[in-house]
Amino acid sequence: MLRRGFVTAGVAVALALPAAASAHPERPVQFPDGSGDWSNFRSDFPEYRSRGPSQVVCKPDSRRRIVRYSNRRLRAKLLRVLRRCEFEHIQQAVNAASNGDRILILPGVYREEPSREVPNPDPRCEDMYVQADGKEVMTPSYQYELTCPNSRNLIAILGDTDGDGRCDAKCNLQIEGLGRRARDVLVEGDVRKTNVFKADRADGVYFKNLTAQYSDYNNFYVLETDGFRFDHIVSRWSNEYGFLSFVSDHGIYEDLEAYGAGDAGVYPGSGPPTNGERFGIIIRRVNAYGNLQGNSGSAASGTLYEDNRFHHNGVGIVVDSFSTGHPGSPQDHVTWTGNEIYSNNVDFFTPELDEYCKKPYVERDPKIVCPAIMVPIGTGLLIAGGNDNLIEGNRIWDNWRYGAMLFFVEAFFRGEQDPAKTFDTSHRNVYRENVMGIARDGSRAPNGTDFWWDEAGSGNCWSGNTRHGGAPATGDPSPLPECPGSDIGLPVQPLKHAFLVPCATWDPQTNTDPPGCDWFRLPPKPE
Numbered sequence: 001m002l003r004r005g006f007v008t009a010g011v012a013v014a015l016a017l018p019a020a021a022s023a024h025p026e027r028p029v030q031f032p033d034g035s036g037d038w039s040n041f042r043s044d045f046p047e048y049r050s051r052g053p054s055q056v057v058c059k060p061d062s063r064r065r066i067v068r069y070s071n072r073r074l075r076a077k078l079l080r081v082l083r084r085c086e087f088e089h090i091q092q093a094v095n096a097a098s099n100g101d102r103i104l105i106l107p108g109v110y111r112e113e114p115s116r117e118v119p120n121p122d123p124r125c126e127d128m129y130v131q132a133d134g135k136e137v138m139t140p141s142y143q144y145e146l147t148c149p150n151s152r153n154l155i156a157i158l159g160d161t162d163g164d165g166r167c168d169a170k171c172n173l174q175i176e177g178l179g180r181r182a183r184d185v186l187v188e189g190d191v192r193k194t195n196v197f198k199a200d201r202a203d204g205v206y207f208k209n210l211t212a213q214y215s216d217y218n219n220f221y222v223l224e225t226d227g228f229r230f231d232h233i234v235s236r237w238s239n240e241y242g243f244l245s246f247v248s249d250h251g252i253y254e255d256l257e258a259y260g261a262g263d264a265g266v267y268p269g270s271g272p273p274t275n276g277e278r279f280g281i282i283i284r285r286v287n288a289y290g291n292l293q294g295n296s297g298s299a300a301s302g303t304l305y306e307d308n309r310f311h312h313n314g315v316g317i318v319v320d321s322f323s324t325g326h327p328g329s330p331q332d333h334v335t336w337t338g339n340e341i342y343s344n345n346v347d348f349f350t351p352e353l354d355e356y357c358k359k360p361y362v363e364r365d366p367k368i369v370c371p372a373i374m375v376p377i378g379t380g381l382l383i384a385g386g387n388d389n390l391i392e393g394n395r396i397w398d399n400w401r402y403g404a405m406l407f408f409v410e411a412f413f414r415g416e417q418d419p420a421k422t423f424d425t426s427h428r429n430v431y432r433e434n435v436m437g438i439a440r441d442g443s444r445a446p447n448g449t450d451f452w453w454d455e456a457g458s459g460n461c462w463s464g465n466t467r468h469g470g471a472p473a474t475g476d477p478s479p480l481p482e483c484p485g486s487d488i489g490l491p492v493q494p495l496k497h498a499f500l501v502p503c504a505t506w507d508p509q510t511n512t513d514p515p516g517c518d519w520f521r522l523p524p525k526p527e
Contacts, residue, residue: 031272048231066079082106094155118151153194157170159201173202194216201224202222211234212236213236213260238260240261243266249280253286258289259288261369262370265294274333280302289313290346299331301331311342319389322385354508378448384409391431397439426460434473446526451480454496455496458485458488
């Protein structure tokens with residue numbers, strides 16, 4: 001039996017760590033069936049199409065922007081496309097599109113003025129709220145989104161017209177900027193709309209080669225969707241998340257740049273429950289920096305991270321099993337391989353920021369990042385209550401608190417009432433062959449401690465992780481269990497959680513620097 005001290009500390013941890021439990025209320029949702037039958041493509045993921053029916057969007061100055069291009073072939077091609085332009089706003093083209101259409105967006109700045117004029121919330125849909133899944137708050141229903149699509153969304157792609165949960169309209173849309181680079185097509189929110197882009201039950205949606213900024217919550221949001229792809233996109237300066245997928249399957253995040261998010265640059269939340277049989281979401285070649293968290297993901301499961309860079313954030317990567325209302329909990333079966341996780345030591349909790357960030361978002365400069373939740377700054381990779389994860393062949397350096405952190409989370413924090421599941425997290429996580437404390441150029445750049453573990457759970461193990469000179473990686477405890485680990489479940493060490501208790505009282509308005517909590521103080525650079 002665990003001591004009472006553990007329970008007290010555990011409550012504090014649940015309150016202190018990823019507060020997505022309260023920050024991400026969503027309507028009751030269900031996973032797509034995961035069959036991939038939405039697609040006629042050769043793979044399980046949406047594929048790029050260079051041909052097919054299309055709708056063209058342009059601005060009055062698109063021609064002027066195009067003629068400046070030095071590439072004559074590209075210039076000629078875009079001028080031909082410009083002759084077919086029918087729409088000035090992206091939402092107009094979405095509204096006119098049929099299943100399988102491509103929406104081609106010519107260079108320009110798209111502020112979507114007609115959408116901005118729609119109030120948020122919209123009185124027309126005031127009776128279309130439902131109780132958020134697992135939370136004591138009301139939130140807009142799918143019917144709200146369908147009836148008032150631009151109340152919360154600058155651009156809405158809504159695929160289910162009959163309420164049966166399946167995509168029947170606006171399916172397989174490809175939304176593509178036609179500039180030389182992603183920044184040539186800029187979609188700018190007004191800081192009042194919840195989302196810049198929202199694809200809801202919009203199976204097969206493909207976003208490519210554009211930039212979005214200034215959402216009140218998400219720049220890109222994909223919900224209850226089977227098949228999606230983010231490709232060569234920049235997301236910047238979102239109040240909460242840059243790219244967010246939730247209860248969706250067959251999705252790819254690739255070649256993205258994500259910065260300036262008050263919560264996380266990328267958020268693959270409630271990943272598909274694949275039980276390790278496949279990866280339902282793939283995240284590759286993402287460059288996430290300048291965010292509170294480079295990546296966050298409550299119930300992030302069935303996901304592969306490969307060849308990404310998470311750097312110069314407050315925390316590099318967090319996945320967790322804290323949040324109520326997140327289908328697929330507890331978090332499980334994620335693989336990280338070939339990633340660089342480094343220099344996540346940006347202090348978003350300075351006294352100056354604490355004071356400035358008390359202003360409402362609409363009164364702040366959206367380019368100034370204010371923390372949406374509390375995190376232990378200076379940490380590379382944090383797994384808070386996850387199972388069957390593999391962390392292999394990554395390079396993790398210059399994170400001044402911890403290179404990687406693992407601890408157990410009790411099931412009741414995610415709303416689970418079955419006492420048999422109380423201790424069902426923090427099992428069989430494998431850390432092997434990671435290079436710790438060595439920068440890309442081979443120079444020494446130590447983490448504060450390479451691996452920190454609360455010592456709870458079974459099957460957790462560490463093997464072949466090395467630091468400068470070939471020495472074993474540092475750990476707390478030391479030594480760490482070698483792989484394959486023990487089948488015997490171990491209780492958490494209460495003292496390891498006790499130091500987090502004061503952090504539970506953090507509040508961005510009333511208690512920005514809780515006495516006794518060191519999470520919001522950047523640790524000294526390791527020697």
